[in-house]
Amino acid sequence: MCAKRFSQGSGPSQRQLRVAEVIRHKLAEVLARGDVHDPELSRFSITVSEVTTSPDLKHATAYVMPLGGQGEQDALKALRRNKAELRHQVSRDLGLKYAPDLKFELDGTFDRMDDARRIFNDPRVQADIASDDDATDGAADGDDDR
Missing domain, CATH: 1.10.287 (Helix Hairpins)
Structure with missing residues (x-):
């Protein structure tokens, strides 16, 4: 109970920051390698600038932007459409009890x-x-x- 009160008032915990950064790296790697087999998604070069996680680490929000800022909405739709496969790819080696649900927002x-x-x-x-x-x-x- 005390830990929950502490994490709500003082920003993200060190663990949240560390997990978010690992998710960011893995997501960027998966997108760069083209591990998701969606022709529409693979035509975008997407920058993952930041990831934030919920205190329980079950939800992660990735802030993304396609290279050059062109086709932002199309890229966002493609990411959201492939959310389940991206979640699987990213969480494979995370070592967490739960694979975080991914949410994508434009940066x-x-x-x-x-x-x-x-x-x-x-x-x-x-x-x-x-x-x-x-x-x-x-x-x-x-x-x-x-």
Whole structure:
């Protein structure tokens, strides 16, 4: 009971992180080798950027993105359609009591990075950054005069 309360409030446990990373590696390996015999899935080169697991390790969410970001929905449909075979392939050597149920989601990290770059390149933001740098330099110079 105490362990359950602890794992809910402080983020994933070390075991969850370790198992998630092993799942990520195995899933990426299975997809790269083309071990799933689905012609539609094999036409995609899919990046598995992150995997998260539930506290009981029975559920895993894989965040994926096809190379180049083309055909995202088609790739997601193909992964979901082949979920059972991927689950079998990935969990074969995991050594867990239960094979985790796989869920696939598109990774939005790349879109958020593009949005951040666009914001930082905005002339108004650049002006704010430059004025902050000038204020910081002036404060540093003032400290040297003491």
